[in-house]
Amino acid sequence: MGTKERRLLLLSSSVVHGSEYLQHAADDINNFLKKYHVTRILFVPYALHDYDEYTNKVTSVFEKWGYKVNSIHTSKDPVQAVKQAETFYVGGGNTFQLLKALYDWNLIDPIRKSVLEEGVPYIGSSAGTNVATPSICTTNDMPIVYPPSFTALGLIPFNINPHYLDASPTTHMGETREQRIEQYHKIPGVPPVVGLREDCLLHIEGDKITLKGKSCVRIFSPGKNPEEHEAGSNLSFLLKTI
Amino acid sequence: MGTKERRLLLLSSSVVHGSEYLQHAADDINNFLKKYHVTRILFVPYALHDYDEYTNKVTSVFEKWGYKVNSIHTSKDPVQAVKQAETFYVGGGNTFQLLKALYDWNLIDPIRKSVLEEGVPYIGSSAGTNVATPSICTTNDMPIVYPPSFTALGLIPFNINPHYLDASPTTHMGETREQRIEQYHKIPGVPPVVGLREDCLLHIEGDKITLKGKSCVRIFSPGKNPEEHEAGSNLSFLLKTI
Numbered sequence: 001m002g003t004k005e006r007r008l009l010l011l012s013s014s015v016v017h018g019s020e021y022l023q024h025a026a027d028d029i030n031n032f033l034k035k036y037h038v039t040r041i042l043f044v045p046y047a048l049h050d051y052d053e054y055t056n057k058v059t060s061v062f063e064k065w066g067y068k069v070n071s072i073h074t075s076k077d078p079v080q081a082v083k084q085a086e087t088f089y090v091g092g093g094n095t096f097q098l099l100k101a102l103y104d105w106n107l108i109d110p111i112r113k114s115v116l117e118e119g120v121p122y123i124g125s126s127a128g129t130n131v132a133t134p135s136i137c138t139t140n141d142m143p144i145v146y147p148p149s150f151t152a153l154g155l156i157p158f159n160i161n162p163h164y165l166d167a168s169p170t171t172h173m174g175e176t177r178e179q180r181i182e183q184y185h186k187i188p189g190v191p192p193v194v195g196l197r198e199d200c201l202l203h204i205e206g207d208k209i210t211l212k213g214k215s216c217v218r219i220f221s222p223g224k225n226p227e228e229h230e231a232g233s234n235l236s237f238l239l240k241t242i
Numbered sequence: 243m244g245t246k247e248r249r250l251l252l253l254s255s256s257v258v259h260g261s262e263y264l265q266h267a268a269d270d271i272n273n274f275l276k277k278y279h280v281t282r283i284l285f286v287p288y289a290l291h292d293y294d295e296y297t298n299k300v301t302s303v304f305e306k307w308g309y310k311v312n313s314i315h316t317s318k319d320p321v322q323a324v325k326q327a328e329t330f331y332v333g334g335g336n337t338f339q340l341l342k343a344l345y346d347w348n349l350i351d352p353i354r355k356s357v358l359e360e361g362v363p364y365i366g367s368s369a370g371t372n373v374a375t376p377s378i379c380t381t382n383d384m385p386i387v388y389p390p391s392f393t394a395l396g397l398i399p400f401n402i403n404p405h406y407l408d409a410s411p412t413t414h415m416g417e418t419r420e421q422r423i424e425q426y427h428k429i430p431g432v433p434p435v436v437g438l439r440e441d442c443l444l445h446i447e448g449d450k451i452t453l454k455g456k457s458c459v460r461i462f463s464p465g466k467n468p469e470e471h472e473a474g475s476n477l478s479f480l481l482k483t484i
Binding site for chain 1 (some may be wrong): 266290291335336337339378379380381383384385386387388391392400403417422425426428429431
């Protein structure tokens with residue numbers, strides 16, 4: 001047992017325009033899995049409605065790369081599957097649906113323990129990235145089901161807004177993403193939010209965070225002006241904000 | 243007392259690009275208020291953080307048009323204020339914050355009763371439109387606070403997606419709005435969703451719905467292909483779907 005360092009790869013998106021599923025992050029994902037000598041992946045498909053179809057799609061990609069995939073929904077004992085997992089891949093879809101299923105199956109504490117105490121690697125994409133943070137308060141998804149709480153896995157101490165989008169200069173489209181995050185930051189005691197643009201990902205290893213991908217991220221901290229950080233930046237300061 | 247017909251004006255947005263607050267709907271709002279001989283408006287500012295600032299903004303617009311505005315947050319007894327209201331204006335902002343406040347102040351039943359049983363006119367914009375429907379399940383807002391339920395006022399039997407946006411052909415931006423609504427419709431028993439584009443509004447009078455504004459709406463019904471309906475259309479069939 002003993003506390004091992006966390007190992008996370010958090011993607012904004014599983015698909016980038018004009019590219020196949022996970023292909024834009026193929027190198028980063030493969031380097032991550034190789035680094036930790038992973039051979040098997042436990043897939044969590046709860047964010048989408050059709051678990052079998054989703055599992056087939058994900059399996060075909062990871063198998064091409066040489067990894068074996070089991071989906072948690074085919075396990076009779078999901079808690080046991082989590083305890084035996086070599087690595088997690090939590091896919092995107094609807095964040096509310098995903099979080100509700102994690103609660104329904106009593107998986108919040110087991111996954112947290114695996115990642116934070118056992119060092120089991122965790123890859124999340126979109127909704128899977130949202131649930132890795134302290135809460136799902138900065139998801140873009142529609143609240144199509146009611147989870148028992150917005151509190152999520154808390155594998156890191158700050159929020160992420162996946163698919164972060166800059167304001168369009170020509171159309172209104174309701175509040176901008178930045179305005180929505182500002183509304184969140186009017187609530188006392190909430191953490192910083194990383195606006196993770198489409199092709200960005202965060203690699204978190206213990207207390208070190210590196211920004212991967214091609215775009216900048218926009219970081220919102222309560223009471224401060226937003227800051228842009230370039231691809232390749234060290235963002236470890238985010239782990240010291242709380 | 244006795245059951246009077248409902249009178250609702252539901253706006254997609256309070257601001258359209260290049261226009262001042264509520265100006266794009268000024269004629270429709272004024273016609274609505276005149277038709278029902280309204281002189282006083284009870285404003286509900288809960289969707290934004292700064293109630294005073296929000297009230298000032300709204301008051302200045304309605305006063306210019308000749309109406310008196312009271313904000314519910316200045317009342318010592320909000321339930322009583324609802325009971326005495328001549329008309330409601332529920333403004334936009336964050337839908338979760340708005341719904342939570344309506345529950346916190348025990349206003350769900352009193353507002354529902356005023357509108358559905360007493361025929362008190364209700365104007366909603368964006369978040370104020372979302373809470374008029376059976377649930378907030380099709381809001382675009384971030385879940386920045388946790389309401390005790392997603393069930394809303396239920397003044398009409400279908401959902402609305404305000405600020406409805408067509409898919410961008412060039413950027414991915416996560417799931418499209420249509421995909422998000424399709425995810426919602428995989429849940430058994432949920433109602434149709436009206437995708438209300440930026441400058442659209444619905445005028446509901448008893449069992450009649452008229453689409454006002456300049457754009458088409460896109461209507462999503464479970465198990466059917468989405469349908470476009472032009473400005474001016476009679477959408478009363480939506481009241482017979484449940």
